[in-house]
Amino acid sequence: MLAALSAVSGLAIITAFIFKEGLPIIAKVGLGDFIFSNDWYPTEGQFGILPMIVGSLEVTAGAMVIGVLFGLGCAVLLVDFVPPRPVAVIKPSIELLAGIPSVVYGFMGVVILVPFIRDYLGGPGLSVLAASIVLGIMVLPTVTSISVDALQAVPRAYREGSIALGATEWQTTHMVVLKAARSGIVAAVILGMGRAVGETMAVIMVAGNTIAVPHSILDPVRTLTSNIALEMGYAAGDHRQALFATGVTLFVIIMILNTIALAVSRRRARRAPFTRARLFVEDMT
């Protein structure tokens, strides 16, 4: 109880502090100018973070495409198509990926991925694409291991029922198992997204950090977190407050994303769990 309270109050204090430091400058600059202006010249008193907001969203979206595609694919494969013994080795080794420090991912990105993109796809190499790939790999363990748990939690009867009714293995997977495990998979995506939005070090190393809205996925980009980390060491006065305000924006964005994801999974859950899976099974009988 005490531990839970101290964790919650710690969170409350941090939140209050970020807002206390960040809100005055938003009020001073004006919310519209702060969020929708392209001009970030903090030493001249211009604080527009639109490029960073767009950057964060693009990089996160890219990372989720890669992370969810491969993570979920890997989870389905592990649960439904690979015999248990190899799974006992493969799953922990994927989870081990989560223990690698983010600088290491960033460094690998700079040394291997960035020159590859520069030489074969053009542009400076440091780009939305590079950041998305690095982040996509970083969220893989989260997405995979939680999805595996969700898929394993689907009752055997669902699979057996579906197979017994003559569905192929693939039909069983995508029409019954994936639907039944949906809320767990949504949780996996939310957690992965949280990591992708918040990751800083690896992104600073591979994203190029220009303060311009990228026109293509080969253009460099700066995210909200990179902006804070890059300039924090030097910032004073209004500039420092503007970085806290960047933090406030990030906070709000994460809240919105989480709320949407939660609402989506809850609405589905309320509409009688596993409806479509059940309907499918009933259809076949």
Added chain:
Amino acid sequence: MKWLIGIAAIVVVLNGLSLILGGGRGDAVNAVGSTSIQPFAEMLAQAYEGSHPDLYVNVQGGGSTAGLQAAANGLAQIGMCSRDLTPDETKEFRDIVIARDGLAIVVHPSNPIEGLSRDQIRRIFAGEIHNWTEVGGPDRPVRPITREEGSGTREAFVKKVMGKVRIAREALTQESNGAVKELVRNDPAGVGYMSLGLVGGELRAVDVDGVAPTSANVVAGKYPLVRPFLFVTKGKPSETAQAFIDFVLSPEGQRMIENEGLVAAK
């Protein structure tokens, strides 16, 4: 469970001991600030501790502005600053020039370009020049690489080269001399600016306004892009801080600074 508590207790006791012993280790001088000065200050601190075993110098990075803040609120006896002080700051602090450093304009070793004028450099970083052919180089795009807002190196570059012209928003931004170096070393199209003392052999520093970026030219005052490395104190430095500053300004300290590719203060 009991052994866990035991381990925790041991950790706490060890921490306490190390604090007490650490505190007893002579007088500590904290030097905080510019990441450009940091590697040189660490080297000087090591040599200084070698000859004065009872004294201890703790060097930290964080950036020029952070160094000034630390000096202002007493967290550090010495702030390290790699740019000129602003008029306001000059009123608040005492500054001592410990060395001078050239600002090198660096390109990929395969780039045949000999030199650039300050006007060309300004136009490159303002985003007006897009191809190396426009400044007499090979046919490849120009990719300027700048430092983050607030960096001492960036402020020195803006003051000496850009003037009132803004650095293009499309310029790639890296957060340290090392990151700029890593990028330019690998990108045939890149051009960046960094501390002359840290260039090393893997990049090429081009002539600026026809003057080669050598220590000799910096000393002679011919090379146009020079900035001071400052030790900044709030009021009169403490005795221990003064002793370290004296060591840095001594012929021995200054010789070490020159050996590392910087230019002595005097």
